[in-house]
Amino acid sequence: MSGSKVPVSVLVVIHTPDLRVLLLERADHPGYWQSVTGSQHPGESLRQTAVREVREETGLDPEQHALRDWGIQNEYEIFAEWRHRYPAGVTHNTEHVFGMTVPDPLRIRLAPREHLSHAWLPYQEAAERCFSWSNRDAILLLPRFAGADGSGK
Numbered sequence: 001m002s003g004s005k006v007p008v009s010v011l012v013v014i015h016t017p018d019l020r021v022l023l024l025e026r027a028d029h030p031g032y033w034q035s036v037t038g039s040q041h042p043g044e045s046l047r048q049t050a051v052r053e054v055r056e057e058t059g060l061d062p063e064q065h066a067l068r069d070w071g072i073q074n075e076y077e078i079f080a081e082w083r084h085r086y087p088a089g090v091t092h093n094t095e096h097v098f099g100m101t102v103p104d105p106l107r108i109r110l111a112p113r114e115h116l117s118h119a120w121l122p123y124q125e126a127a128e129r130c131f132s133w134s135n136r137d138a139i140l141l142l143p144r145f146a147g148a149d150g151s152g153k
Helices: 045-056 082-085 122-127 133-140 144-147
Strands: 008-015 020-026 036-039 065-079 092-100 115-122
Touching: 008 045, 008 065, 008 115, 008 122, 020 045, 020 122, 045 065, 045 082, 045 092, 045 144, 082 122, 092 133, 115 122, 133 144
Parallel strands: 008 092
Antiparallel strands: 008 020, 008 036, 020 115, 065 092
């Protein structure tokens, strides 16, 4: 049976000014670490998707922090084990990368059905821990997008 997920998603790299990055461990695949991700709902803008996913997955309010569209798109093949979530015949997803600066490693409220744990890591270590190449590559771009002061502005 095929699902109805839209094959358009956001990836939100949440970080501090000193480039510590929040990673979440997937509940459906222990050992798979990632940034906030999620599929766009019909009628949502990409920014609305990013705001909703950050709230759902971390409990943080993106309206209180610097959330920026990095203008990066990645297309990748959807893992076979997750294709049932999409309409029949859909094999690829287009991901849009955002960054969100928070002042310090903040307390996170995990969505227990989605994530088992979280960690705030220096960006290089976070990149190494990611299972997804697109997430790894986005985190490695963090110094460029965070700006000299890390503010993300």
